[in-house]
Amino acid sequence: MEYQTLLVDISDKVAKLTINRPHKKNAINPQLVLDMVQALDDLRYNDEVAVLIVTGAGDAFCAGMDLKEYFHDLKGKNPAEYDRINRMLIDWRGRLMRHYPKPTIAMVNGYCFGGAFPLVECCDLAIAAEEAEFGLSEINFGMFPGGAVSKTLANLFRPRDALFYGLTGRRFNGIKAAEIGFVNYAVPRARLESETMALAREIAGKDPIALRATKDAYRMSLEMSWEAAMSYTAAKENEVLLLQKGGWLEDGVGDFVKGLYKPGLAGHETLKK
Numbered sequence: 637m638e639y640q641t642l643l644v645d646i647s648d649k650v651a652k653l654t655i656n657r658p659h660k661k662n663a664i665n666p667q668l669v670l671d672m673v674q675a676l677d678d679l680r681y682n683d684e685v686a687v688l689i690v691t692g693a694g695d696a697f698c699a700g701m702d703l704k705e706y707f708h709d710l711k712g713k714n715p716a717e718y719d720r721i722n723r724m725l726i727d728w729r730g731r732l733m734r735h736y737p738k739p740t741i742a743m744v745n746g747y748c749f750g751g752a753f754p755l756v757e758c759c760d761l762a763i764a765a766e767e768a769e770f771g772l773s774e775i776n777f778g779m780f781p782g783g784a785v786s787k788t789l790a791n792l793f794r795p796r797d798a799l800f801y802g803l804t805g806r807r808f809n810g811i812k813a814a815e816i817g818f819v820n821y822a823v824p825r826a827r828l829e830s831e832t833m834a835l836a837r838e839i840a841g842k843d844p845i846a847l848r849a850t851k852d853a854y855r856m857s858l859e860m861s862w863e864a865a866m867s868y869t870a871a872k873e874n875e876v877l878l879l880q881k882g883g884w885l886e887d888g889v890g891d892f893v894k895g896l897y898k899p900g901l902a903g904h905e906t907l908k909k
């Protein structure tokens with residue numbers, strides 16, 4: 637697995653995808669979009685991978701869209717290529733990542749601007765370095781949070797925070813990002829990697845079919861009426877049963893009923909893959 641703008645390391649069933657453009661603060665250029673889509677496809681079918689981490693090389697997580705390669709060089713000058721890459725960009729974060737069959741974690745190690753916000757949002761979980769710097773810098777170059785950024789704000793930000801940071805372009809750190817709910821929590825940068833890996837390994841130890849169903853049920857329920865959501869999860873229960881060949885009902889519930897373990901306190905051993 638070799639990509640021009642990405643590094644992929646796999647250990648303990650966790651794949652770490654590192655955006656590898658530190659000289660450009662890991663800004664999203666067209667090649668990165670192509671590499672990300674390819675890597676997600678490659679890892680999707682890799683049985684050695686249960687959880688994905690996305691991070692950036694060097695001192696930046698991602699400085700948003702590559703303002704030169706993406707906008708200056710493409711938009712207006714090569715409309716067909718801009719449209720082709722832009723559709724892939726929308727698909728990568730909006731569908732591929734959001735509905736990825738394996739849990740995903742954004743590990744925000746440093747600068748996180750504009751177009752990087754949807755990358756944090758589309759991951760299921762996000763852990764930031766306390767020292768990371770977030771900012772909706774679009775207003776500073778006379779733009780607004782375009783593309784998927786406004787939708788990210790609508791999905792995850794409190795209304796007052798969305799417009800405060802969108803209108804001012806002020807930066808906030810990882811501690812603040814956790815306080816407003818954009819990331820799960822923040823830790824000192826020195827502990828970011830070890831704490832994120834520990835979380836990833838913990839999740840990688842759960843049943844992969846149940847993990848996928850957890851994501852599907854949550855994400856689809858967000859978009860459904862109450863009646864449709866009840867119907868969807870009822871069908872999903874049976875799908876999980878079918879795929880696990882009895883797993884959660886026979887082993888999970890069955891062994892609890894026999895008094896063999898307490899799921900409130902720990903996972904079932906044979907359901908851990």
Ligand code: COA
Nearest residue numbers: 659660661663699700701702703704747749750751773774
């Ligand atoms: N697009 C294209 N290039 C970018 C970039 C971006 N979003 N962010 C950083 N770079 C490039 C810089 O132009 C510079 O390239 P150069 O060495 O060829 O001149 C290189 O990355 C290093 O950045 P530099 O500005 O020297 O580092 P810094 O630590 O002083 O500042 C930032 C880092 C991120 C604060 C600053 O680069 C910046 O403001 N970038 C734009 C952020 C932004 O508005 N993103 C939203 C886009 S949607």
